Structure formats: structure tokens, C-alpha cells
Amino acid sequence: MLDFFNSNETIHFIITVSTMLLFTIGLYGVFTQKNLVKVLISFDIMETALFLFFIGLHYDFGRVAPIVDGNLNTFTNMVDPVPQAMILTTIVIGLAILALGLSFGIEYFRLTGTNDISKMNELRD
């Protein structure tokens, strides 16, 4: 019965739907939250959804991680290593951006005493 899951199409469909739900959660947070820290964390959730989507769609059923060990002696029948390396880069940059944004938020809170994005109107005039 579980052979149904042993196909590329099923796995890619599950990955697409679940990452779409995760992306929706992040986007909903960006739309509705008023706290600056919560908005930044919502952006991070959206990023995570994209990482999972990228890595997941490059998994083909029956292939293994691109690492040679005792049993495998050649680089055959392995998944594509390029998306994993690119997503590693993206994760580090996402972390840097999140930390920098949080430090901006802390500085803003220290200057104005509020963290509410609907009250940020310093540049209005």
C-alpha cells in the first residue's frame, strides 16, 4: 500500500503542498503582525519554506546523498549537489540578514520606545 509513496511525483507533490502551506503561514504573519520582531521571524519562515522546496524538488527517488563512503566507491546514482551548496549559501545569508534586521529593530526600539510597525511614521512628511 505504501508503494504509492515510492514515486517522484508523489514525493514532489507532498513537498510542494507542505512548503506552500509553510510559505502561506509566513506571508500571513507578514500581512497581519504589528510587532517588528514577529514580522522579521515571519520572513524567516518564508525563507525556510523556499529552502525546503528547493532541496525537496531536487530529490529524485532512489538516489542517495552525494557522499562517498565505504560501500559506495563512485559518484553515480546520487542527487544533484549544486542546489544543496547554493541553499547552504542562502541559509548563511538569511541568517546574517535576520541578525542585522533584529539589531536594527532593537536600535529603533531604543530610540522611539515602540515596536509597532503601524506607528512608524517618522518619514511621512
Next chain:
Amino acid sequence: MNLKKEFRLKHIVLSLLSSALMLSILGLLLHVKSGLHKSVGDIILTLNMETATANAVTSVVTFFRGIDTLGEVTVLFLATTGIALMLSTSQRTYEKVVHQESFILNIGSKLLLNVIILFGVYIIIHGHLSPGGGFQGGVVIATAFLLLFLANPNMHLNHFILTLGESLSGATFVLVGLIGLFKINILFGNFLPNPVSEIGELVSGGIIPIIYIIVGIKVGSEMSVIVEYFIKEDNKKEVSNA
């Protein structure tokens, strides 16, 4: 009440539709795979035996796309500089935080510190043999310092050593790339001997483990500095409230 519900439903529908649109566009882009031509990953997998690295992802990160990793490390360095600039504008006077000494937390953090740092170093130096590498191991090392800060908020890191390690590792990274450029005419070229028969051993792969060790030192010191800045910020707020 009804208006609020409708408003919330509007946001949910809007986010669902936008995420579906975005992921379908991305999915179309990712699914254009031609059966005739090989993808970049297949070519890299066939070339990968020459680098004598057991982990193909590591050889992509440090060798085939070494200049990307240089840019990535630069971005992390710039972010750390920005955080230091943002969180240290006012005169930083670290008042002593009055905290209750918890015996178990104090002793446990000191015991765990060595183990966590050893685990981080293990992840860094086995980056070319197993999943892991410089970035992951550096973040693991930074968690050890996070634990120390949680146990004792009055602790200080030695910024001289951290800055020295970060600058020296960054300079060495560029230097390794330039030596490759001058010696074998490829930026980040593998100028050290890397015989294929040694694949899977700890000393193998030429410059690839060296680059990952450099990246590990750099990321570990940068992450520790970021953790310290955020923790000290929290302390300061507590003191001013009291």
C-alpha cells in the same frame, strides 16, 4: 466581529494565492529538465573524483564555487560589522547584572563547553568526508558560548583574540585563492597534491579541508560576537528597567 473575520479571511486567501503563484512559477522553472543534455550536477559529479573529496557538496562549495563562498563570508562579515555598529552606538557600560548563581547551570555549562567545542571542531575538520563543514561547525562552536552567556551574563569574551582569528582567517582565505591563481592559473585552484587513491581519508582533497577550517574559524568567531552583542543588549535593558 464579522468585519474582523472577513478581514482575516481576506489575508489568508491572499497569502495562499500568492504563495501558490510563487511556488508554481518556481516549480515550472525547476522542472524544465531536458533529457538530452546533462545537468550541471551530473557534470560536477563526474568531475568530482578528480578533487579526491568524499563529500560532493563540500567540493562544490569550496572548490567549484569557491568565489561564491568568499562572497558569502564577506556578507557575514559585513552583517557582523553592522550589528556591532548598531548595538554599540551608545556608550557601552556593562553594569553587573544581579543574578542568582545556579550551581547546576554553572558547573554544567563549564562541563559542556569543552564537549560542544570538540563537537564543533569535529564537524569542521570532517567537512570533506561527512555532512557538515565550516559553517555548521562554526555555529555549533558559537552555541557553546551562548550557553556560557546564559549561565553567567557578566562574562566577557576576549575581543582581541576573536578579532585576530577572524581577520587572519579572512586574509588566509584570500591568500589561498591567490596562491592558486599564481601557481596553476585558477582562482581557488587546488595547488596541493590530491591523489584520488586517498579519497575518504582525513588528510585528502588538497586545499578543500584547509578552506573549510578557515571558514570554520571565521564563522565561529563572528557568530560568538553576534551572540555576545545580543545577550549584552538584553542585560542592559534589564538594568535600565530595574
